[in-house]
Amino acid sequence: MSxxxxxxxxxxxxxxxxxxxxxxxxxxPAGTIVYVFLFKMMSFMQSRLGPxxxxxxxxxxxxxxVGKWLQKEDIVPANADRKIFKMAPVVVLLSTFLLVAVxxxxxDAWFTNFETGIFYALAVSSVSVLGILMAGWAxxxxxxxxxxxxxxxxxxxxxxxxxxxxxxxxxxxxTMNLQEIVVAQNAGSIFGFDGLGNPYIITQxxxxxxxxxxxxxxxxxxxxDMPIAESExxxxxxxxxxxxxFLIFFIGEFATAxxxxxxxxTLFLGGWGVPFAWFGWESVDQVDNWMNFAGPVIVITKxxxxxxxxxxxxxSYPRFREDQLxxxxxxxxxxxxxxxxxxxxxxxxxx
Amino acid sequence: xxxxxxxxNAKLGDRERLSYIASQAADARLNVELETEGMTLNIGPQHPxxxxxxxxxxxxxxxxxxxxxxxxxxxxxxxxxxxEVRTFPQVxxxxxxxxxxxxxxxxxPFILAAEKLMGVEAPPRAQWIRTILFELSRIANVSxxxxxxxxxxxxxxxxFFAFRDREYVLDLIESATGGRFHPNFxxxxxxxxxxxxxxxxxxxxxxxxxxxxxxxIESLLFGNEIFQSRTRGIGVIPRDIALQYGLSGxxxxxxxxxxxxxxxxxxxxxxxxxxxxxxxxxxxxxFARCWVRLQETREATKxxxxxxxxxxxxxxxxxxxxxxKVPEGEAWVSTENPLGEMGYYVVSRGDVGPFRVKIRSASFxxxxxxxxxxxxxxxxxxxxxxxxxxxxxxDIDR
Numbered sequence: 103m104s105x106x107x108x109x110x111x112x113x114x115x116x117x118x119x120x121x122x123x124x125x126x127x128x129x130x131p132a133g134t135i136v137y138v139f140l141f142k143m144m145s146f147m148q149s150r151l152g153p154x155x156x157x158x159x160x161x162x163x164x165x166x167x168v169g170k171w172l173q174k175e176d177i178v179p180a181n182a183d184r185k186i187f188k189m190a191p192v193v194v195l196l197s198t199f200l201l202v203a204v205x206x207x208x209x210d211a212w213f214t215n216f217e218t219g220i221f222y223a224l225a226v227s228s229v230s231v232l233g234i235l236m237a238g239w240a241x242x243x244x245x246x247x248x249x250x251x252x253x254x255x256x257x258x259x260x261x262x263x264x265x266x267x268x269x270x271x272x273x274x275x276x277t278m279n280l281q282e283i284v285v286a287q288n289a290g291s292i293f294g295f296d297g298l299g300n301p302y303i304i305t306q307x308x309x310x311x312x313x314x315x316x317x318x319x320x321x322x323x324x325x326x327d328m329p330i331a332e333s334e335x336x337x338x339x340x341x342x343x344x345x346x347x348f349l350i351f352f353i354g355e356f357a358t359a360x361x362x363x364x365x366x367x368t369l370f371l372g373g374w375g376v377p378f379a380w381f382g383w384e385s386v387d388q389v390d391n392w393m394n395f396a397g398p399v400i401v402i403t404k405x406x407x408x409x410x411x412x413x414x415x416x417x418s419y420p421r422f423r424e425d426q427l428x429x430x431x432x433x434x435x436x437x438x439x440x441x442x443x444x445x446x447x448x449x450x451x452x453x
Numbered sequence: 454x455x456x457x458x459x460x461x462n463a464k465l466g467d468r469e470r471l472s473y474i475a476s477q478a479a480d481a482r483l484n485v486e487l488e489t490e491g492m493t494l495n496i497g498p499q500h501p502x503x504x505x506x507x508x509x510x511x512x513x514x515x516x517x518x519x520x521x522x523x524x525x526x527x528x529x530x531x532x533x534x535x536x537e538v539r540t541f542p543q544v545x546x547x548x549x550x551x552x553x554x555x556x557x558x559x560x561x562p563f564i565l566a567a568e569k570l571m572g573v574e575a576p577p578r579a580q581w582i583r584t585i586l587f588e589l590s591r592i593a594n595v596s597x598x599x600x601x602x603x604x605x606x607x608x609x610x611x612x613f614f615a616f617r618d619r620e621y622v623l624d625l626i627e628s629a630t631g632g633r634f635h636p637n638f639x640x641x642x643x644x645x646x647x648x649x650x651x652x653x654x655x656x657x658x659x660x661x662x663x664x665x666x667x668x669x670i671e672s673l674l675f676g677n678e679i680f681q682s683r684t685r686g687i688g689v690i691p692r693d694i695a696l697q698y699g700l701s702g703x704x705x706x707x708x709x710x711x712x713x714x715x716x717x718x719x720x721x722x723x724x725x726x727x728x729x730x731x732x733x734x735x736x737x738x739x740f741a742r743c744w745v746r747l748q749e750t751r752e753a754t755k756x757x758x759x760x761x762x763x764x765x766x767x768x769x770x771x772x773x774x775x776x777x778k779v780p781e782g783e784a785w786v787s788t789e790n791p792l793g794e795m796g797y798y799v800v801s802r803g804d805v806g807p808f809r810v811k812i813r814s815a816s817f818x819x820x821x822x823x824x825x826x827x828x829x830x831x832x833x834x835x836x837x838x839x840x841x842x843x844x845x846x847x848d849i850d851r
Contacts, residue, residue: 144609149613149617248516331607332501333607335832420606421679425831
């Protein structure tokens, strides 16, 4: 990236860039997802127009909403555990920021390049459970408590199929580094045909489906939204939150959706890369520098595709019951992903 | 008979016996310590799932309901008492608001009761239009139920389809009566007005739309595996329990009781002139109740279609005096309303207003089964069961 800037960037400068980049990488997808999917696509599916007044086609509606939330009073219930109550939304959003840190956006455009990137991502994604449990417990509200406990049970149950689904990819790529997983997909070939690279959605389709279901549950989107089931638990663990703390929860929900979709696109759709054969690249060192600019666009495009799937399911399905959800995780998803791992391992060794 | 495996009866040394007793005592202590207290959850009166102000007090063990009871009266408006200070024609304004989604259907039984006391019979054309409007209000009412089902289970899309298509029916009711929600159109001895021009053609088109709405809901919700797993075998009300608690309408028919006042009662209204079916379901679970309502909406569109074809000509108002005085007597008339059996027991002392009116509204009896059916279910199922029982708060509290 050095040709970009004629002078060497000091370490603190790089850190500032990375933090600003992280903010953009979390908030920009969140805003886009909320406007494109939650406001517009949902409305079109439900045969209505959605917001139309604020800005052209209601595109400034989100600004209006944020303005509304920021003006609202920050209410803390009388019996609440004040400190924990105030901390909880921040913890939830924090896990999103930790998560985006390992997503690669180009040959050199990454925040951190961990050797065990996917392991780290799966580990920090569970931090949000803590925040949700804190919110549920500290609100001193029975609905919040039920919602928090449901969320904890659900997120832990669906962590496992997610990890197992990822293991297939890790076996096939032979690395846990997300950057190397992207390179392995784009430099790969299918039976000698390298025009498409080798996106793992083809070989790991079962893993992809399990991963998508697991992130649907991890994001608590319908059909797995019983932690916030608005017809039963009012709003679950968010019931007592108002103003900007609710806004943080709200951003956290959609930002996490975006980041998980980025990780899914990195793991299964080839991430930032285009098939290397198109330009005659052999390895990541030969990739041209312009990919550092095209990469983020490609990742965001793939992210929108995957988020579309998540939101599509969200708007069309009714929700499971708590025990049905657990049964589905333990009796269906985990055996399937275990079989997937076995088959992948056998092929890896045999081929 | 001695228990063979009981260590206290087995040939054991004192030491083993004592250690067994001590371990049992330790277990007992542990059980006492771990015994958890239940939690009382107040669902309502302000809660998104009760669409109104119903309060359900549920005693929970974890997420399982140990005991539940509905507490109603938060929206009591005293209609029975208010009717006593109104004249007979004025009463329809009030009772419109009992089941606010199917308002016209509330007026009919009261007007029929008054006509019965007066010995007046509305002309056939009025009876047919009454029946058509009655069925239209049923369609408007139940179509919203079908959409609302999805919302109660987390699917937000069907309810918008329901609101969109219900609007066509409300437009029809508005163009015929002047009021979307509260027509106040029924008069003792007939109707306020005849139908507007072109209304019949328009209605036929809307009925086609409503049938395709039913198909849409059926494929969107009823065919969905998650919907089925949430409703099948949940909240089962057996036939005898349904009869004991005095359920009526689709809730009763879903428990396998073939009982429909439109068919079983000799009524001056025009249902006997149409060819239609009464649907029952043997299961008695939430799915059965939803399914019966879906089929009933379809049948209602068929009834409307047939009645529109055969609508007789003639006046819509019989000869009644300017100032209506109802002769002394008592009358009970009930009809099969969208929510179930709705009836009025009218007592007149020969005055311009009723002396006493007792309103039997369907929802009040339908939710009386709630404590029985909610025992042992999970919290999410409370919502599905309540949604499938289908009550309107105004109809519970009157």
